[in-house]
Amino acid sequence: DIQLTQSPSFLSASVGDRVTITCRASQGISNYLAWYQQQPGKAPKLLIYSASTLQSGVPSRFSGSASGTEFTLTIGSLQPEDFATYYCQQLNSYLFGGGTKVEIK
Amino acid sequence: QVQLVESGGGVVQPGRSLRLSCEASGFTFSTYAMHWVRQAPGKGLEWVAVISYDGDHKYFGESVKGRFTISRDNPKNTLYLQMNSLRAEDTAVYYCARAQSGGYRHPFDYWGQGTLVTVSS
Numbered sequence: 438d439i440q441l442t443q444s445p446s447f448l449s450a451s452v453g454d455r456v457t458i459t460c461r462a463s464q465g466i467s468n469y470l471a472w473y474q475q476q477p478g479k480a481p482k483l484l485i486y487s488a489s490t491l492q493s494g495v496p497s498r499f500s501g502s503a504s505g506t507e508f509t510l511t512i513g514s515l516q517p518e519d520f521a522t523y524y525c526q527q528l529n530s531y532l533f534g535g536g537t538k539v540e541i542k
Numbered sequence: 543q544v545q546l547v548e549s550g551g552g553v554v555q556p557g558r559s560l561r562l563s564c565e566a567s568g569f570t571f572s573t574y575a576m577h578w579v580r581q582a583p584g585k586g587l588e589w590v591a592v593i594s595y596d597g598d599h600k601y602f603g604e605s606v607k608g609r610f611t612i613s614r615d616n617p618k619n620t621l622y623l624q625m626n627s628l629r630a631e632d633t634a635v636y637y638c639a640r641a642q643s644g645g646y647r648h649p650f651d652y653w654g655q656g657t658l659v660t661v662s663s
Contacts, residue, residue: 438604471649473587480637480653481579481587492651524587528647531577531589531603 439463443525443534449542454515458537460525462506469528472501472510476521484523485510515539544568544652546638551657554628564621564638564654572596572616575641577650578623580634580659590636591623595644605631628661635659 440463450456460470468488473481483492485501488508498513512519520541525534550562564576578590591602591612600612611624621638635658639650 469647473650475587480655481650482653483649483651486642486649492649526587526589526649528649531592533587533589536586 439466439527439529439532441525441527441532441534443537445537446535448537448539450515450539451542452515452517456512456515456519456539458510458523458525458539460508460510460534462508462527465506466527466529468503470501470503470508471526471528472499473524473526474519474521475524481524486528512539544640546640546652546654548636548638548654548657551636551659553660553662555663556629556661558628559624559626560628560659562623562625562636562638562657562659564623566619566621566638566640569640571614571619573644575644575646575648576612576614576621577639577641578612578621579637579639579650579653580632581637581656582631582634585634588634592641592646593621625659628659630661633659633661 442461470488472485475481488503489501500511502509522538545567547565554560577592593600593612609627613622635656637656638654640652642648642651
């Protein structure tokens with residue numbers, strides 16, 4: 438089965454910082470990768486799919502990219518509402534990464 | 543607007559069964575694949591099962607294969623998860639989620655609020 442390694446698992450940052458989260462697949466998954474944001478006590482929210490396509494209504498400070506089996510979620514300028522946990526997901530077998538919790542420094 | 547509302551969660555003893563429901567509205571339910579995803583307390587997301595738009599195809603995560611069944615009633619706009627032989631490790635919030643399209647390999651663009659299942663004696 439295709440495994441996903443998401444890093445870091447925890448990230449401390451300040452408002453206005455540029456933040457990067459990485460997800461590495463154990464084998465090629467083409468661009469079948471999505472990113473989700475989950476606020477405490479809430480359901481996840483789709484941010485990006487097909488590795489780099491922004492979901493409708495998601496702010497443009499969020500972006501995604503891919504290079505081989507390495508995928509990156511970037512938040513251009515962290516806003517207070519962005520402090521949350523982020524998950525990647527590969528869409529061949531729907532497996533999620535372990536998550537990255539972004540907290541206020 | 544798209545809405546997904548789960549119900550049926552609660553406290554159940556190990557080895558017993560429980561059926562979750564997810565009532566959909568605001569979209570043509572019969573044209574979308576649907577998923578169940580769970581999240582144990584303080585843990586990450588775990589994909590549980592998917593059912594095709596017509597109910598003909600179903601796939602399960604390894605940890606629930608053989609114990610859980612997914613089904614849907616398109617005229618009633620409702621998705622189900624039948625959970626049998628429940629274990630303590632099945633304790634989680636269970637979310638239903640809509641696939642972005644009727645096929646596979648699509649992300650989950652709408653999620654319900656979740657329903658908590660606690661397996662405990």
